[in-house]
Amino acid sequence: MVSTTVFIRSIRSAMILRLYYVKDVSLKTKILGASPNLYIRPLQSRFHAISNRHISSTRLYYSRQPWGRNIPYDPAEARNAKPLATWDQIYSILTRRTAKWFYSVATFGTVIFYVTHLETVPASGRTRFMFFTAKDAEEEGKRIYQTIMRESKNAILPPTDARTRQVNRVLRRLITANSLEHIDWEVNVIYSNEKNAFVIPGGKVFIMSGILPIAQTDAGLASVLSHEIAHGIANHQAERMSSSFLIIWPLRIALFFCFDIWTGGILGNLLLEYGVNRPASRTQEREADYIGLMMMAKACYDPGAAVVFWKRIEQLEKAHGKLDLTWLSTHPSTTSRAELIKKWLPRAEAVREKNNCATTNRYYEGFRPLFQPVTYYPI
Structure with missing residues:
Protein backbone atom coordinates (compact mmCIF):
# COMPACT_ATOMS: atom_id res chain seq x y z
CA MET A 1 0.00 0.00 0.00
CA ASN A 80 8.72 6.06 -41.06
CA ALA A 81 7.32 9.22 -39.48
CA LYS A 82 3.89 10.32 -40.61
CA PRO A 83 3.59 13.65 -42.47
CA LEU A 84 2.44 16.74 -40.63
CA ALA A 85 -0.75 16.70 -42.70
CA THR A 86 -2.05 14.46 -45.46
CA TRP A 87 -3.03 15.82 -48.86
CA ASP A 88 -6.69 15.17 -48.05
CA GLN A 89 -6.39 17.21 -44.87
CA ILE A 90 -4.63 20.04 -46.69
CA TYR A 91 -7.28 20.03 -49.43
CA SER A 92 -10.03 20.06 -46.82
CA ILE A 93 -8.48 23.08 -45.09
CA LEU A 94 -7.90 24.96 -48.34
CA THR A 95 -11.45 24.46 -49.59
CA ARG A 96 -13.25 25.69 -46.50
CA ARG A 97 -15.33 28.83 -46.89
CA THR A 98 -13.43 30.67 -44.15
CA ALA A 99 -10.15 29.74 -45.83
CA LYS A 100 -11.35 31.17 -49.14
CA TRP A 101 -12.20 34.45 -47.46
CA PHE A 102 -8.79 34.46 -45.81
CA TYR A 103 -7.01 33.86 -49.14
CA SER A 104 -8.99 36.63 -50.81
CA VAL A 105 -8.19 39.15 -48.09
CA ALA A 106 -4.54 38.05 -47.92
CA THR A 107 -4.14 38.27 -51.71
CA PHE A 108 -5.78 41.70 -51.86
CA GLY A 109 -3.62 42.93 -48.98
CA THR A 110 -0.46 41.58 -50.61
CA VAL A 111 -1.25 43.30 -53.91
CA ILE A 112 -1.93 46.61 -52.15
CA PHE A 113 1.27 46.24 -50.12
CA TYR A 114 3.30 45.48 -53.25
CA VAL A 115 1.87 48.31 -55.36
CA THR A 116 2.31 50.90 -52.63
CA HIS A 117 6.00 49.99 -52.31
CA LEU A 118 6.90 50.34 -55.98
CA GLU A 119 9.29 53.08 -57.02
CA THR A 120 11.23 54.18 -60.09
CA VAL A 121 15.02 54.37 -60.24
CA PRO A 122 15.61 57.99 -61.35
CA ALA A 123 18.77 57.32 -63.35
CA SER A 124 17.42 54.40 -65.40
CA GLY A 125 13.62 54.55 -65.18
CA ARG A 126 13.36 50.94 -63.94
CA THR A 127 10.45 50.11 -61.62
CA ARG A 128 11.23 48.03 -58.54
CA PHE A 129 9.79 46.90 -55.21
CA MET A 130 11.32 48.69 -52.21
CA PHE A 131 10.41 47.93 -48.62
CA PHE A 132 13.72 48.68 -46.91
CA THR A 133 15.22 52.16 -47.00
CA ALA A 134 18.74 53.46 -47.55
CA LYS A 135 19.07 53.79 -43.75
CA ASP A 136 18.31 50.09 -43.35
CA ALA A 137 20.99 49.26 -45.92
CA GLU A 138 23.47 51.51 -44.10
CA GLU A 139 22.83 49.68 -40.84
CA GLU A 140 23.55 46.40 -42.59
CA GLY A 141 26.59 48.02 -44.22
CA LYS A 142 28.03 48.98 -40.84
CA ARG A 143 28.22 45.33 -39.81
CA ILE A 144 29.82 44.36 -43.13
CA TYR A 145 32.28 47.26 -42.85
CA GLN A 146 33.37 46.24 -39.35
CA THR A 147 33.90 42.65 -40.48
CA ILE A 148 36.01 43.66 -43.49
CA MET A 149 38.10 46.12 -41.48
CA ARG A 150 38.72 43.50 -38.81
CA GLU A 151 39.76 40.82 -41.32
CA SER A 152 41.80 43.11 -43.60
CA LYS A 153 43.29 45.61 -41.15
CA ASN A 154 46.86 44.43 -41.80
CA ALA A 155 46.44 44.60 -45.59
CA ILE A 156 45.02 48.13 -45.94
CA LEU A 157 47.47 50.48 -47.64
CA PRO A 158 48.27 53.76 -45.86
CA PRO A 159 46.86 57.09 -47.15
CA THR A 160 50.35 58.10 -48.28
CA ASP A 161 50.65 55.15 -50.68
CA ALA A 162 50.58 56.19 -54.35
CA ARG A 163 47.75 53.77 -55.11
CA THR A 164 45.58 55.12 -52.31
CA ARG A 165 46.24 58.69 -53.47
CA GLN A 166 45.22 57.81 -57.02
CA VAL A 167 41.95 56.23 -55.86
CA ASN A 168 41.23 59.25 -53.66
CA ARG A 169 41.93 61.66 -56.51
CA VAL A 170 39.61 59.92 -58.96
CA LEU A 171 36.91 59.43 -56.33
CA ARG A 172 36.90 63.12 -55.33
CA ARG A 173 36.53 64.17 -58.95
CA LEU A 174 33.58 61.83 -59.44
CA ILE A 175 31.94 62.96 -56.20
CA THR A 176 32.29 66.67 -56.97
CA ALA A 177 31.03 66.38 -60.55
CA ASN A 178 27.97 64.38 -59.48
CA SER A 179 27.12 66.41 -56.34
CA LEU A 180 27.63 63.54 -53.89
CA GLU A 181 29.47 65.50 -51.20
CA HIS A 182 26.65 64.89 -48.69
CA ILE A 183 27.81 61.28 -48.29
CA ASP A 184 30.64 60.53 -45.85
CA TRP A 185 33.03 58.83 -48.26
CA GLU A 186 35.94 56.70 -47.10
CA VAL A 187 38.54 54.98 -49.29
CA ASN A 188 40.38 51.79 -48.35
CA VAL A 189 42.81 50.15 -50.76
CA ILE A 190 43.52 46.55 -49.77
CA TYR A 191 46.80 44.96 -50.79
CA SER A 192 45.65 41.85 -52.66
CA ASN A 193 46.07 40.19 -56.04
CA GLU A 194 42.29 39.90 -56.21
CA LYS A 195 40.82 42.00 -59.01
CA ASN A 196 37.80 43.47 -57.31
CA ALA A 197 36.22 46.65 -55.98
CA PHE A 198 33.04 47.37 -54.05
CA VAL A 199 31.24 50.12 -52.15
CA ILE A 200 29.38 49.40 -48.91
CA PRO A 201 26.23 51.45 -48.19
CA GLY A 202 27.29 54.57 -46.33
CA GLY A 203 30.09 55.58 -48.71
CA LYS A 204 32.73 53.01 -47.72
CA VAL A 205 34.86 52.30 -50.81
CA PHE A 206 37.11 49.23 -51.00
CA ILE A 207 39.56 48.67 -53.86
CA MET A 208 41.73 45.58 -54.21
CA SER A 209 45.15 46.62 -55.44
CA GLY A 210 45.10 43.81 -58.02
CA ILE A 211 42.59 45.71 -60.16
CA LEU A 212 44.74 48.85 -60.53
CA PRO A 213 47.15 47.42 -63.15
CA ILE A 214 44.11 46.46 -65.25
CA ALA A 215 42.53 49.91 -64.92
CA GLN A 216 45.95 51.49 -65.71
CA THR A 217 44.77 55.10 -66.13
CA ASP A 218 42.62 57.47 -64.10
CA ALA A 219 39.86 57.06 -66.68
CA GLY A 220 40.03 53.27 -66.36
CA LEU A 221 39.89 53.54 -62.59
CA ALA A 222 36.99 56.00 -62.91
CA SER A 223 35.01 53.35 -64.81
CA VAL A 224 35.50 50.96 -61.88
CA LEU A 225 34.74 53.48 -59.14
CA SER A 226 31.74 55.05 -60.87
CA HIS A 227 30.21 51.60 -61.34
CA GLU A 228 30.55 50.82 -57.64
CA ILE A 229 29.30 54.25 -56.59
CA ALA A 230 26.29 53.71 -58.85
CA HIS A 231 25.33 50.65 -56.80
CA GLY A 232 25.27 52.87 -53.74
CA ILE A 233 23.27 55.79 -55.11
CA ALA A 234 20.80 53.41 -56.81
CA ASN A 235 20.29 51.75 -53.40
CA HIS A 236 20.76 48.25 -54.78
CA GLN A 237 21.54 46.73 -51.38
CA ALA A 238 18.16 47.80 -49.98
CA GLU A 239 16.51 46.48 -53.15
CA ARG A 240 18.06 43.04 -52.63
CA MET A 241 16.92 43.04 -49.02
CA SER A 242 13.40 43.99 -50.12
CA SER A 243 13.25 41.24 -52.76
CA SER A 244 14.31 38.62 -50.24
CA PHE A 245 11.72 39.86 -47.75
CA LEU A 246 8.95 39.73 -50.36
CA ILE A 247 9.75 36.30 -51.77
CA ILE A 248 11.66 34.06 -49.39
CA TRP A 249 9.07 33.58 -46.62
CA PRO A 250 6.01 32.92 -48.84
CA LEU A 251 8.19 30.58 -50.89
CA ARG A 252 9.40 28.67 -47.84
CA ILE A 253 5.88 28.37 -46.45
CA ALA A 254 4.56 27.04 -49.77
CA LEU A 255 7.38 24.50 -50.05
CA PHE A 256 6.94 23.52 -46.41
CA PHE A 257 3.47 22.15 -47.18
CA CYS A 258 4.84 20.21 -50.15
CA PHE A 259 7.94 18.85 -48.40
CA ASP A 260 9.36 18.69 -44.91
CA ILE A 261 10.75 21.81 -43.23
CA TRP A 262 14.39 21.11 -44.14
CA THR A 263 13.77 20.20 -47.78
CA GLY A 264 11.42 23.16 -48.15
CA GLY A 265 14.02 25.51 -46.71
CA ILE A 266 16.77 24.22 -49.00
CA LEU A 267 14.60 24.35 -52.13
CA GLY A 268 13.36 27.79 -51.13
CA ASN A 269 16.91 29.11 -50.83
CA LEU A 270 17.93 27.58 -54.17
CA LEU A 271 14.90 29.00 -55.99
CA LEU A 272 15.47 32.40 -54.39
CA GLU A 273 19.15 32.43 -55.32
CA TYR A 274 18.98 31.16 -58.92
CA GLY A 275 15.46 32.25 -59.80
CA VAL A 276 15.40 35.70 -58.21
CA ASN A 277 18.65 36.98 -56.71
CA ARG A 278 21.03 36.20 -59.56
CA PRO A 279 18.81 37.47 -62.40
CA ALA A 280 18.05 40.58 -60.32
CA SER A 281 21.75 41.01 -59.60
CA ARG A 282 22.57 40.93 -63.32
CA THR A 283 19.91 43.59 -63.91
CA GLN A 284 21.45 45.74 -61.18
CA GLU A 285 24.92 45.28 -62.66
CA ARG A 286 23.75 46.51 -66.07
CA GLU A 287 22.02 49.43 -64.40
CA ALA A 288 25.20 50.28 -62.46
CA ASP A 289 27.19 50.08 -65.71
CA TYR A 290 24.86 52.64 -67.31
CA ILE A 291 24.71 55.00 -64.32
CA GLY A 292 28.45 54.73 -63.78
CA LEU A 293 29.17 55.51 -67.43
CA MET A 294 27.09 58.70 -67.22
CA MET A 295 28.78 59.62 -63.94
CA MET A 296 32.30 59.33 -65.34
CA ALA A 297 31.24 61.26 -68.45
CA LYS A 298 29.85 64.03 -66.25
CA ALA A 299 33.21 64.11 -64.45
CA CYS A 300 34.82 64.60 -67.88
CA TYR A 301 36.54 61.23 -68.02
CA ASP A 302 36.68 59.46 -71.36
CA PRO A 303 33.74 56.97 -71.31
CA GLY A 304 35.52 54.87 -73.92
CA ALA A 305 37.96 53.85 -71.18
CA ALA A 306 35.19 51.66 -69.74
CA VAL A 307 35.07 49.61 -72.94
CA VAL A 308 38.86 49.25 -72.90
CA PHE A 309 38.75 48.14 -69.26
CA TRP A 310 36.20 45.40 -69.93
CA LYS A 311 38.15 44.22 -72.97
CA ARG A 312 41.16 43.73 -70.71
CA ILE A 313 39.02 41.78 -68.26
CA GLU A 314 37.74 39.64 -71.14
CA GLN A 315 41.29 38.84 -72.28
CA LEU A 316 42.24 37.95 -68.72
CA GLU A 317 39.28 35.57 -68.42
CA LYS A 318 40.15 33.87 -71.70
CA ALA A 319 43.74 33.45 -70.58
CA HIS A 320 42.55 31.67 -67.44
CA GLY A 321 39.99 29.56 -69.32
CA LYS A 322 36.96 30.92 -67.50
CA LEU A 323 33.60 29.57 -68.74
CA ASP A 324 30.88 32.06 -69.60
CA LEU A 325 27.90 30.69 -67.65
CA THR A 326 25.87 33.89 -67.44
CA TRP A 327 22.71 32.31 -66.05
CA LEU A 328 24.66 30.95 -63.07
CA SER A 329 26.49 34.20 -62.42
CA THR A 330 25.59 37.28 -60.43
CA HIS A 331 27.12 39.45 -63.18
CA PRO A 332 26.47 39.69 -66.92
CA SER A 333 29.15 38.25 -69.18
CA THR A 334 32.13 40.49 -69.82
CA THR A 335 31.49 40.46 -73.58
CA SER A 336 27.88 41.58 -73.21
CA ARG A 337 28.90 44.35 -70.81
CA ALA A 338 31.43 45.74 -73.25
CA GLU A 339 28.89 45.63 -76.08
CA LEU A 340 26.23 47.41 -74.03
CA ILE A 341 28.65 50.14 -73.00
CA LYS A 342 29.52 50.66 -76.67
CA LYS A 343 25.84 51.28 -77.40
CA TRP A 344 25.65 53.82 -74.57
CA LEU A 345 28.76 55.75 -75.63
CA PRO A 346 26.85 58.35 -77.76
CA ARG A 347 24.75 59.25 -74.71
CA ALA A 348 27.85 59.50 -72.55
CA GLU A 349 29.57 61.74 -75.10
CA ALA A 350 26.50 63.98 -75.12
CA VAL A 351 26.79 64.30 -71.32
CA ARG A 352 30.44 65.30 -71.68
CA GLU A 353 29.61 68.00 -74.20
CA LYS A 354 26.81 69.32 -72.00
CA ASN A 355 29.30 69.75 -69.12
CA ASN A 356 31.90 71.61 -71.27
CA CYS A 357 34.39 68.84 -70.78
CA ALA A 358 36.55 69.98 -73.69
CA THR A 359 37.56 73.07 -71.71
CA THR A 360 37.85 71.15 -68.45
CA ASN A 361 40.11 68.51 -69.97
CA ARG A 362 42.32 71.18 -71.52
CA TYR A 363 42.96 72.71 -68.09
CA TYR A 364 43.37 69.27 -66.57
CA GLU A 365 46.03 68.31 -69.10
CA GLY A 366 47.86 71.52 -68.26
CA PHE A 367 48.05 70.58 -64.58
CA ARG A 368 48.65 66.89 -65.17
CA PRO A 369 52.47 67.09 -64.74
CA LEU A 370 51.84 68.12 -61.13
CA PHE A 371 50.35 64.73 -60.36
CA GLN A 372 52.89 62.16 -59.25
CA PRO A 373 52.95 59.03 -61.41
CA VAL A 374 51.50 55.93 -59.82
CA THR A 375 53.95 53.11 -59.25
CA TYR A 376 52.41 49.65 -59.24
CA TYR A 377 54.21 47.26 -56.96
CA PRO A 378 54.27 43.55 -57.71
CA ILE A 379 51.51 41.62 -55.95
Missing part, protein backbone atom coordinates in the same frame (compact mmCIF):
# COMPACT_ATOMS: atom_id res chain seq x y z
CA VAL A 2 2.82 2.35 0.90
CA SER A 3 4.61 1.46 -2.32
CA THR A 4 1.51 2.23 -4.40
CA THR A 5 1.01 5.57 -2.65
CA VAL A 6 4.64 6.54 -3.23
CA PHE A 7 4.39 5.60 -6.88
CA ILE A 8 1.22 7.67 -7.44
CA ARG A 9 2.78 10.67 -5.71
CA SER A 10 5.90 10.38 -7.84
CA ILE A 11 3.86 10.38 -11.06
CA ARG A 12 1.88 13.42 -9.88
CA SER A 13 5.11 15.30 -9.07
CA ALA A 14 6.63 14.34 -12.41
CA MET A 15 3.61 15.61 -14.36
CA ILE A 16 3.66 18.91 -12.50
CA LEU A 17 7.36 19.41 -13.25
CA ARG A 18 6.84 18.39 -16.93
CA LEU A 19 9.95 16.23 -16.98
CA TYR A 20 10.47 12.68 -18.18
CA TYR A 21 11.94 8.89 -18.09
CA VAL A 22 12.98 5.52 -15.70
CA LYS A 23 15.51 2.83 -14.96
CA ASP A 24 13.32 -0.06 -13.84
CA VAL A 25 12.27 -1.94 -17.01
CA SER A 26 9.11 -3.38 -15.49
CA LEU A 27 8.13 0.00 -14.10
CA LYS A 28 8.90 1.63 -17.44
CA THR A 29 6.67 -0.88 -19.22
CA LYS A 30 3.79 -0.23 -16.87
CA ILE A 31 4.08 3.52 -17.21
CA LEU A 32 4.44 3.48 -20.98
CA GLY A 33 1.42 1.25 -21.16
CA ALA A 34 -0.56 3.81 -19.20
CA SER A 35 0.63 6.88 -21.11
CA PRO A 36 2.71 6.94 -24.31
CA ASN A 37 4.12 10.35 -23.36
CA LEU A 38 5.64 9.24 -20.04
CA TYR A 39 9.28 8.17 -19.98
CA ILE A 40 11.69 7.21 -17.19
CA ARG A 41 15.48 7.27 -16.82
CA PRO A 42 18.07 6.54 -14.06
CA LEU A 43 19.03 9.58 -12.02
CA GLN A 44 19.39 10.18 -8.32
CA SER A 45 15.96 10.95 -6.90
CA ARG A 46 15.19 14.42 -5.63
CA PHE A 47 11.46 13.95 -5.09
CA HIS A 48 10.46 13.85 -1.42
CA ALA A 49 7.60 11.53 -2.36
CA ILE A 50 10.00 8.83 -3.52
CA SER A 51 11.65 6.75 -0.87
CA ASN A 52 15.01 5.22 -1.71
CA ARG A 53 13.88 2.04 0.07
CA HIS A 54 11.20 1.42 -2.58
CA ILE A 55 12.50 2.93 -5.87
CA SER A 56 16.22 3.48 -5.78
CA SER A 57 18.04 5.85 -8.15
CA THR A 58 14.86 6.60 -10.07
CA ARG A 59 13.65 9.91 -11.50
CA LEU A 60 10.47 10.50 -13.45
CA TYR A 61 10.00 12.94 -16.29
CA TYR A 62 6.99 13.94 -18.31
CA SER A 63 6.95 15.55 -21.74
CA ARG A 64 4.35 16.29 -24.37
CA GLN A 65 7.00 16.81 -27.04
CA PRO A 66 8.53 13.72 -28.69
CA TRP A 67 11.51 15.88 -29.68
CA GLY A 68 12.52 16.49 -26.04
CA ARG A 69 16.23 16.81 -25.37
CA ASN A 70 16.49 13.42 -23.64
CA ILE A 71 15.04 11.37 -26.50
CA PRO A 72 17.73 9.97 -28.85
CA TYR A 73 17.38 10.43 -32.59
CA ASP A 74 16.19 7.28 -34.34
CA PRO A 75 16.79 7.29 -38.15
CA ALA A 76 14.36 4.41 -38.71
CA GLU A 77 11.64 6.21 -36.80
CA ALA A 78 12.34 9.41 -38.73
CA ARG A 79 12.03 7.59 -42.07
